[in-house]
Amino acid sequence: MTTFDDRERAFEAKYSRDEEMAFRMTARRNKLVGQWAAEKMKLTAEETDAYARAVVHADFEEAGDDDVVRKLVGDLTAAGIEIDDADVRAVIEEKMVEARRQLMTEL
Template sequence: MITMRDRAQALEMKYTQEQTWLFRAEARRNKLIGLWAAETMGAQDPLGYATNLAEWGVEHPTDVQLIDRLRQDFTAANVVLNEDEITSRMHALLIEILEEMRT
């Protein structure tokens, strides 16, 4: 018979696995959004920028922080993009990545 402790441990394990999965998906999304941003800004080293952005995202885990960083980088590169364009690109990439990870 399954005890309450066993059930609690199973739920904790499931939660941990889901959070790990989401962390990996968001890190991958951040790298892809970095590649897109680098191409949009005409960066000399798109892969370097994307890698830097993904690493930065580990220490700044919220989407709001990432959007602010991208907006600042676009402004510095004299590229006009609004927050909705960045947000919709981020959401589309995350959905695509999660679907790929499920298969």
């Protein structure tokens, strides 16, 4: 029974680490996407930091990336930048790769 319990704890610990890493990657990705959008909107450094945090917080509204896409498309369009969902989703994918790379180098 001890071996089974040890295995179960190991799987639970791995799952927990994997979920934490996925959360950190998504948060980092959203920050990077927020910085990208802020640059497009020509925001100041302080505004860029605040906007990147707002994009990270927007992801907590619902599951998936739709809430982030809606925020970015809405804000960029309001700033007079022509963009659509597909463009934003492409940037999200690109920034996920960058976020993963950044987090892996930190480990």
